[in-house]
Amino acid sequence: MSEEHNNHEIEEVKQEEEKKEIEHYCYLCHRPESMTGKMLKLPNDIHICTDCMQRTLDSMGNGQFGFIDARNMDLENLDISKLMGDMQGMQPKPALKKKKKEKKEKEKLSLKDIPAPHKIKAMLDEYVIGQDYAKKVMSVAVYNHYKRVVTNTMDEIEIDKSNMLMIGPTGSGKTYLVKTLARLLQVPLAITDATSLTEAGYIGDDVESVLSKLLQAADNDVEEAEHGIIFIDEIDKIAKKQNTNSRDVSGESVQQGLLKLLEGAEVEVPVGATSKNAMVPLTTMNTKNILFICGGAFPNLEGIIKKRLMKKTSIGFEADLKDKFDKEENIIANVTNEDLREYGMIPEFIGRLPMVFTLEGLTKDMLVKILKEPKNAILKQYQKLLELDEVKLEFDDGALEAIAEKALEKKTGARALRAIIEKFMLDIMYEIPKDDTIGKVVITRDYIEGHGSPVIELRDQ
Template identity: 25%
Template sequence: MENANMTPREIVAYLDEYIIGQNEAKRVVAIALRNRYRRLQLPKDIQEEVMPKNILMIGSTGVGKTEIARRMAKIMGLPFVKVEASKYTEVGFVGRDVESMVRDLVFASIALVKEEQKEKNAEKIEDYVLNKIVEKLIPPLPKGASEQKVEEYKVASERMKNRVINGEMDNLKIEINTPKRQVEVEDGNVPVEIIKVQETIAKVFSASKENPKKEVTIKEAKDLLKIEASESLLDMESIKQEGIKRAENSGIIFIDEIDKVAVSSNSQGRQDPSKEGVQRDLLPIVEGSLVNTKYGSVKTDHILFIAAGAFSLSKPSDLIAELQGRFPLRVELDSLDEEALYKILTQTKNSILRQYEALLGVENVKLIFKDEAIRALAHYSQMANEKTDDIGARRLHTVVERVIEDISFEAEKYSGESVEITESLVKEKLDVLVEDSDVTRYIL
């Protein structure tokens, strides 16, 4: 968590590299994150009183709502899950149990801590793997071997280690005990008690037989033995405890499509009781409650919830009043105009154009996007968004893919060449499609 104490200004500067505009949303999110860091510096008694200010993002699809939340969690090393409100339904209806979002967060948090521990112990894990492989290639000396033999063994082992590290032995086969893979079950629809029973049964059966032996190449053995090394060297109990702690104090749950469970005041007689039911099921989790997971009870009081929705057919006030009150910070994201789409193509880090250049570079094809062509791509994307559903920046993927489809399909024909994407090529590929609104609906 090396970036956990980034200032709001630093967070916004980082987000600017990937997301164009939406300055208000970035600022609100940055302050909310900084307040979480500030809270953890306070005395324990005050910490409990400082509740997170949950955020409601309002804006059409593809304008950056999810990307802002996902990017900020990534740079700060925070546990993060994205769920869709429309996938949940009230208990008694078919759907997912709302509490499963907290179990998913704990699962993600433990995975995050485990990866950190693997990185910290990378040298130990590497040594473990090397020693195991060398033992198979040069069997250990018997007890009571002479000092000369011991020295010779050390020299031979070091030489062999270097050969294994350099990949010289990768194709040689050795026999190893295949590690038992830990199967993690985290299903919101399965009660925690049933999961624990399933795990107990699995342990009883696995304990009755040793790890099966398998002949594999040394290259394969390196990966398989890393799993064994992690299980042997890492303290899984402390990893789980740290994972729960992080989920409770630093976790972020992004609830997308919250508008899909709002009951519009225009709807006749509130035809869908499951929508309001989902909101009422969400309420205790967002307000703060205890959720049972396979790793223990988790308090949701200090989890940051970010809800998002387009609210095209409903409005935030159509949510039940108690749930509205739990999202005090509201921010409206701007729709993307042609200039914003152009900037997304040219100014964002790892933009879609750079991605396609890299992908075709694998085939030894150098793609060159002329500036007029990029402007045309932004223009046609904007036109398509106006004529059909506005899907924001996601339209760029469809449009760019359409333009370079033939080049991508016949990449071997262009190998070793530079291929210019010109304005005329963009027009040739997209003019007819965008003009015909019926075709646009299905193709763009």
């Protein structure tokens, strides 16, 4: 018996020594016990290191049990069931609700509050030079639109909206007029571009995307958006392509798609996105009371107008000369629906834009006024910049005329003015901060033409 007892004890000692030699690995991160230190032993011979235990506790409580430190636990005497029970009994922190932004209640417009057309035009005059006819048309249209916002009927007679088509050469102020109008109005206004619109099913924006932008401008308030104004720029880019065999996915088909919007229809519009898909909620908008303003440069339209005006034969005593209309600066003012149809706009589309008006090409005198008269004229901007350096900036009349002449040569309208001024103001803006003694800079015609320098006056010491 004694030998058997001794042999049994020897076997137990050997098993214990073998156990000591066996190294356990973490069930989660697979690191050995020699690297992690003591491990927590679970049923079925599962071992977990303290690092993985800590991560598990943190993830289970979503940060609520961050004060439990698994690394300092007594792992040998740890009761897992008691620990889990304690954790379940803990009260998690209540989730904080985000405060919703309170919508400011807008005062409803009354007939007394509606600005008269002459007041709207006067506000536009402060920022936009010339284009009196265009400003009159827009002022009257917006005035009538305001009245339609206030009341849909007047003596039981429904007032129709007057959608507009604005035609003018590049840089004549089409977009600038509408942007200026946007600052003056209390109705939501969206400015969008027709160049990105394509036929449904093709890469690009659907026609409903123009309504999505208006909805965003109205803070997703459908009722307010339904009385807004939409300006679609570059409308000439969706004209029908002439003599082409390729599929015109951004031409006539887009005009067809815009018909229902211009006329007035119930349209499903994606909220917060420009295209419909399963993940975007939709809302229904009625376009009956939305005023549409379309604008475009319509390049080469002058050629179509000249061709129509040259009705008489070019042979004989009463023949018109071929260059009869070449020197006429504002020939685009003679545009008719027939000219637009030949350009590539479909008759149904033109019919839904009853008010067609043109903007004049800018003359030298108009460009000089644009430089110095508007509230935010470019010269006033530079004078303000140099005023911060305590330097007075002046332009003589010859310099302004020279700038206007250079801008006319570029044939890009008022946009050319900034490019020209940026070029010759670069050296001045670079050099002036170097010298504290400069008090005044006068820009001359010679400096603009490149064979002179600005007149610099020093400060009084």
